[in-house]
Amino acid sequence: MAQARLTIDLAALRANWRSLADMAQAEAGAVVKADAYGLGLSQVAPALAAEGARRFFVAIAEEGAELRRILGPGPEICVFSGHMAGDAGLIRDAQLTPMINSIDQMLRHVESLPGHGFGIQLDSGMNRLGMEPAEWSALRDIALSQHPALIMSHLACADEPDHPMNARQLQAFRQMTDGIEAPRSLSATGGVLLGPDFHFEVTRPGIGVYGGLPFVDARPVAFVDLPVIQVRDVEPGETVGYGNTWTAERPTRVATVAAGYADGILRTMSHKAHLWAGETRCEVLGRISMDLIGVDVTAVAETPESLELLGRHQSVDTLADWAGSIGYEILTSLGARYARTYTGA
Numbered sequence: 359m360a361q362a363r364l365t366i367d368l369a370a371l372r373a374n375w376r377s378l379a380d381m382a383q384a385e386a387g388a389v390v391k392a393d394a395y396g397l398g399l400s401q402v403a404p405a406l407a408a409e410g411a412r413r414f415f416v417a418i419a420e421e422g423a424e425l426r427r428i429l430g431p432g433p434e435i436c437v438f439s440g441h442m443a444g445d446a447g448l449i450r451d452a453q454l455t456p457m458i459n460s461i462d463q464m465l466r467h468v469e470s471l472p473g474h475g476f477g478i479q480l481d482s483g484m485n486r487l488g489m490e491p492a493e494w495s496a497l498r499d500i501a502l503s504q505h506p507a508l509i510m511s512h513l514a515c516a517d518e519p520d521h522p523m524n525a526r527q528l529q530a531f532r533q534m535t536d537g538i539e540a541p542r543s544l545s546a547t548g549g550v551l552l553g554p555d556f557h558f559e560v561t562r563p564g565i566g567v568y569g570g571l572p573f574v575d576a577r578p579v580a581f582v583d584l585p586v587i588q589v590r591d592v593e594p595g596e597t598v599g600y601g602n603t604w605t606a607e608r609p610t611r612v613a614t615v616a617a618g619y620a621d622g623i624l625r626t627m628s629h630k631a632h633l634w635a636g637e638t639r640c641e642v643l644g645r646i647s648m649d650l651i652g653v654d655v656t657a658v659a660e661t662p663e664s665l666e667l668l669g670r671h672q673s674v675d676t677l678a679d680w681a682g683s684i685g686y687e688i689l690t691s692l693g694a695r696y697a698r699t700y701t702g703a
């Protein structure tokens with residue numbers, strides 16, 4: 359079988375969520391947007407619900423509706439994009455809680471779904487989503503009289519603990535919300551790690567649950583193994599892959615493995631990436647193709663059936679470094695072609 363394998367350890371996922379939840383004296387939510395960071399909403403969300411998550415966050419109403427089908431009634435499902443035109447049916451039928459981002463969204467919400475719950479998203483400086491202070495002061499009294507389920511904002515630099523933006527946003531959020539009864543939420547994974555000042559009543563961890571930085575103590579959740587299709591010996595002067603970008607300087611044994619940039623093994627990782635055969639580190643040779651990668655297995659005594667890309671030796675952040683990216687992008691790029699196995703359920 360030439361299908362690459364993606365194994366997702368749900369026990370590690372649950373343990374990561376539990377660790378992040380236990381770091382704060384607050385209710386821990388769970389962010390499961392983008393198909394649970396590419397790892398599979400229908401497996402990840404029930405695992406986190408079983409671990410105790412009661413409040414889930416998604417990016418758009420369609421994701422929320424899918425999540426409701428998976429989880430059934432009960433857990434709160436908050437939608438970061440708020441209440442967009444055309445969303446009323448989904449929000450009502452799936453009992454979603456839109457995070458209202460503007461006065462326009464507020465009007466749309468109360469006109470189309472009077473009495474239906476909502477939250478408020480405030481902009482504390484990131485300038486991405488949410489109401490700015492002036493808009494919020496205009497709406498505040500009316501919004502609060504409807505008892506919002508949550509008042510939230512998002513930190514732009516929480517993965518850099520010493521960044522002055524963190525304190526600035528904390529102060530801005532406090533100025534907009536101090537004295538309000540509704541539960542407040544400011545922190546994703548990075549904010550949880552910044553400490554109690556940032557925790558408020560609800561936290562929103564995402565990447566740390568999936569095994570990524572800035573949660574350095576996270577257990578790895580995603581494991582990727584690539585089957586070897588063919589092995590050949592090349593002589594000095596021979597090249598490997600598109601564009602002849604790698605030339606052998608000594609006799610080299612080359613394994614061709616079955617995965618490529620269509621599987622989220624980004625082409626920009628070429629010439630930096632390596633895989634593992636047991637405890638032996640094997641360099642990627644030449645350019646990563648769409649479905650194939652050449653790997654130096656000269657040092658491996660017996661040709662392995664597969665090589666490890668993600669797992670015990672290297673994390674999503676290792677791969678991200680090769681690609682000049684972040685663990686989030688590695689996970690959400692993995693794609694649909696893998697044979698997926700879920701363990702630890």
Ligand SMILES: *Cc1c(COP(=O)(O)O)cnc(C)c1O
Nearest residue numbers: 389512546547562563564565566
């Ligand atoms: C994605 C997201 C989160 C989760 O962030 P992580 O860094 O993955 O923990 C929390 N809140 C908002 C608004 C987000 O967009």
